[in-house]
Amino acid sequence: MTSIGTGYDLSNSVFSPDGRVFQVEYAGKAVENGSTSIGIRCKDGIVLAVEKITVSKLLKLGANKRIQTVDKHVGVVYSGMNPDGRHIVTRSREEARHWRDQFREQMPIPTLAANVASYVQLYTVYNSVRPFGVNTIIGGVDDEGSHLYMIDPSGKSWGYRGAASGRGRQTVNNELEKLDFDKLTAAEAVKEAARILYVAHEDNKDKDFELEISWVTEANGRVHEFVPESLLAEAKIYAEEQLDADVEG
Amino acid sequence: MSIVSQSPYVDMKALKKGEVNLGTSIMAIKFKDGVILGADSRTSMGAMVANRVTDKLTKVHDNIWCCRSGSAADTQAVSEYVRLYLDQYKINYGREPTPKTAAALFRKLCYENKNVLTAGIICAGFDEKTGGEIYSIPIGGSVHKQDYAIAGSGSSYIYGLCNTHYKQEMSQDEAVEFVKMSLTQAIRWDGSSGGCIRMVILTKNGVERLLFTPQEYQLN
Numbered sequence: 001m002t003s004i005g006t007g008y009d010l011s012n013s014v015f016s017p018d019g020r021v022f023q024v025e026y027a028g029k030a031v032e033n034g035s036t037s038i039g040i041r042c043k044d045g046i047v048l049a050v051e052k053i054t055v056s057k058l059l060k061l062g063a064n065k066r067i068q069t070v071d072k073h074v075g076v077v078y079s080g081m082n083p084d085g086r087h088i089v090t091r092s093r094e095e096a097r098h099w100r101d102q103f104r105e106q107m108p109i110p111t112l113a114a115n116v117a118s119y120v121q122l123y124t125v126y127n128s129v130r131p132f133g134v135n136t137i138i139g140g141v142d143d144e145g146s147h148l149y150m151i152d153p154s155g156k157s158w159g160y161r162g163a164a165s166g167r168g169r170q171t172v173n174n175e176l177e178k179l180d181f182d183k184l185t186a187a188e189a190v191k192e193a194a195r196i197l198y199v200a201h202e203d204n205k206d207k208d209f210e211l212e213i214s215w216v217t218e219a220n221g222r223v224h225e226f227v228p229e230s231l232l233a234e235a236k237i238y239a240e241e242q243l244d245a246d247v248e249g
Numbered sequence: 250m251s252i253v254s255q256s257p258y259v260d261m262k263a264l265k266k267g268e269v270n271l272g273t274s275i276m277a278i279k280f281k282d283g284v285i286l287g288a289d290s291r292t293s294m295g296a297m298v299a300n301r302v303t304d305k306l307t308k309v310h311d312n313i314w315c316c317r318s319g320s321a322a323d324t325q326a327v328s329e330y331v332r333l334y335l336d337q338y339k340i341n342y343g344r345e346p347t348p349k350t351a352a353a354l355f356r357k358l359c360y361e362n363k364n365v366l367t368a369g370i371i372c373a374g375f376d377e378k379t380g381g382e383i384y385s386i387p388i389g390g391s392v393h394k395q396d397y398a399i400a401g402s403g404s405s406y407i408y409g410l411c412n413t414h415y416k417q418e419m420s421q422d423e424a425v426e427f428v429k430m431s432l433t434q435a436i437r438w439d440g441s442s443g444g445c446i447r448m449v450i451l452t453k454n455g456v457e458r459l460l461f462t463p464q465e466y467q468l469n
Contacts, residue, residue: 103338103346104353111342143378 013127023131024124027153030133034079035066036168036200038193039137040176041148041161045186045217046139047227048077049193051168051201054208067214067226071096073106074140075214075224079166080153081133088136088151092116109140113149113157121155135165141222168200175199186217190227194235195242202243211236270294271324272441274403274432275305275316277373277383278415279396280424283452284373284381287428288316289403289436290444301444310335312456313351313374314449318401319367319388327358327368348374352384352392360390371398375451399431403439407431421450425459433466 008014009022016022037050050066067077070092078085095115099107116138123129131153139148150163162176175196184192190213201209213232216224227235275288288305291298305317307325309332317324331354338346352372359368372384385398397415399407411431419427429446436442446466448459 102353102357103350104356105347105350108342108344 027131031080036166109147117157194239198239273318273401274435274442403435403442406438
């Protein structure tokens with residue numbers, strides 16, 4: 001960072017002369033260094049995955065969950081500042097609960113994503129607050145089918161077939177583009193998500209990491225839950241095999 | 250609240266002196282192609298008939314309607330709120346609200362304001378996905394999904410009649426005949442029901458209204 005900002009980066013509520021809001025862009029920087037997370041939207045559901053770097057050997061394996069459930073049919077994963085992410089999850093849950101209370105039905109996921117994005121956007125226009133330092137990936141299945149959205153610190157919300165965020169996003173995007181989302185089943189997507197996270201981790205080999213994968217599928221009754229232990233183990237073996245094959249090839 | 254508040258009777262004591270009351274016979278039934286709502290057309294103020302051609306069948310959305318009983322003022326206000334919310338739902342979220350959602354809104358208004366309202370409502374609608382649906386929301390603000398629902402002061406005379414004669418998957422002609430026959434008996438025995446019989450038929454083809462004058466439906 002050279003002389004960028006030059007005084008125009010001190011407040012959310014001030015544009016720079018060339019039309020940028022630097023605080024929002026800096027929040028994007030916080031995300032770029034965050035842990036790699038993935039969302040995949042396939043024909044029968046969605047898969048969420050995250051690479052959790054083990055920062056200390058004292059951390060208990062499996063104890064620090066990063067993927068969270070918003071409503072029965074919706075899951076969320078985020079890259080960036082974890083406490084900010086948890087706040088967004090809390091807000092998302094309030095949105096979903098309010099919808100249920102009012103209309104006695106599950107909240108449509110496009111509406112949920114739009115409302116959460118509006119909330120994130122509010123934190124870019126007041127100088128008494130800072131933007132959220134997270135990219136939020138929201139995925140789920142409702143009556144209209146499977147949905148995947150990614151919300152960035154500016155409050156922009158786009159729908160994706162495959163979404164990636166965090167440190168390894170570039171590698172992940174390259175790998176995601178090779179997938180055929182029309183044919184991919186959720187079970188296959190779980191394996192691919194594991195493989196892709198292993199590939200992305202290659203740039204960061206010296207650090208240990210844990211894999212966390214969840215899904216919502218038609219077959220499991222549109223419920224957001226962590227994938228079964230057996231499938232997770234299978235996915236890890238598949239990922240390692242593919243990685244070895246790549247190295248040899 | 251006592252058990253009495255769950256009954257289909259309109260709680261006359263809850264009405265203010267001289268308040269316009271829908272002493273009523275209303276019903277809604279599911280049939281093969283959708284739902285039919287039916288009602289008498291009498292509005293009374295105590296012993297006086299304030300309106301003999303009232304329309305108690307009220308539209309809250311294109312294919313979602315309700316039958317109103319209890320205080321005319323209260324039920325008009327509640328159904329106008331629901332109409333507003335359903336319109337906003339369609340505009341804000343770009344999709345059609347379901348009859349279930351309409352019933353949820355009626356419930357919310359009737360339950361949360363149960364201390365000040367006298368409203369017994371039957372909410373019925375047709376939805377492409379679920380077909381016809383009927384929700385009864387009696388005075389306490391509970392919701393009951395039913396194949397057919399009857400309410401209002403006149404309904405107490407036709408519980409057995411409807412129970413005996415209602416069949417699932419009736420044709421439209423059979424269903425119209427069933428509603429007409431049931432309401433005829435309710436009007437015959439209930440002093441505060443009378444006038445015409447109105448019906449609204451909701452199917453995938455849209456809305457159809459029917460009107461039967463006393464000359465057309467009365468047996469004697």
